[in-house]
Amino acid sequence: MSNQDDFFTPEEVDRQIDQVSRLKEGERADAEAIAYLRSFYGMDTQQERGMLDRIWSRIADAAPPLQHNPQQKQQREGIIAMQNQPALVSNRAIHKRNTTLMQRLGVLAAAVFLVALVGSMAIIFSSIRHNAGGPASGGSKPHVIITTVPPTPTPIPTAIPVPFKVTSVDMSVMPASIAGIPCGTYLTVTYKATIHVTPHGPGGTVQFGYTVNNGRGQNMASVKFAPGQTSQSYSFTWSGALPADHTYPGLGGINVTSPNQLISPMVAPSGMCK
Numbered sequence: 001m002s003n004q005d006d007f008f009t010p011e012e013v014d015r016q017i018d019q020v021s022r023l024k025e026g027e028r029a030d031a032e033a034i035a036y037l038r039s040f041y042g043m044d045t046q047q048e049r050g051m052l053d054r055i056w057s058r059i060a061d062a063a064p065p066l067q068h069n070p071q072q073k074q075q076r077e078g079i080i081a082m083q084n085q086p087a088l089v090s091n092r093a094i095h096k097r098n099t100t101l102m103q104r105l106g107v108l109a110a111a112v113f114l115v116a117l118v119g120s121m122a123i124i125f126s127s128i129r130h131n132a133g134g135p136a137s138g139g140s141k142p143h144v145i146i147t148t149v150p151p152t153p154t155p156i157p158t159a160i161p162v163p164f165k166v167t168s169v170d171m172s173v174m175p176a177s178i179a180g181i182p183c184g185t186y187l188t189v190t191y192k193a194t195i196h197v198t199p200h201g202p203g204g205t206v207q208f209g210y211t212v213n214n215g216r217g218q219n220m221a222s223v224k225f226a227p228g229q230t231s232q233s234y235s236f237t238w239s240g241a242l243p244a245d246h247t248y249p250g251l252g253g254i255n256v257t258s259p260n261q262l263i264s265p266m267v268a269p270s271g272m273c274k
Helices: 003-007 010-021 028-062 065-069 072-133
Strands: 166-174 184-197 203-212 219-225 231-242 253-258
Touching: 065 203, 166 253, 184 203, 184 253, 219 231
Parallel strands: none
Antiparallel strands: 166 184, 184 231, 203 219, 203 253
């Protein structure tokens, strides 16, 4: 063999691969040496294989019976196997080294993923505690400041002035009937006026005229109301003999002149004397 062939024997190739594998991982010489050995030895193997194929083809053409010799056939297969062995050994070593690199990269990727996962969980827990209002670990506790707000006093409504005014007058008479009483009988008839004014008023005086003969004649009178008072009564009478012409007792009522004008209903005893 030549010096070049000695350099590429299986033992020498394995030794070169061993030497390269001892280099630090990630060095440029590592990748370049492996790529160079692979390409160069693969090219040389192909050339030798082609040369052997041509030699055996010529031997087969020159001596056909040699094709049936088992010993020659075994020798040929042995030579081919020996030529292929360096490539197999080289490929196995490269595959083993690639597998080791992949395993290391896998372990590194798993470690990076684990660190990222733990970091994200820590951030999430910190955010939850912050949103819940809890103090951070080791930090000072917040001071709670309680401010007492005095109650707002309820405003007392101011009373709106109500004008003093007569709203209505109720009338009644006693006796309610003179039916069956003999004419000429002396009788006193009492008329009662109940005067109503606006509630919550300031009080005042109500002036009016009263009549017992349906307004043909009247007398003046007045009543005083205290502040807030809503009603007041006033009574007036007619006395005399019951006339046979039934002119008395007549209709009685009042006519308010102040603080406003109002005419009350008119009332009289029912029936007539006999």
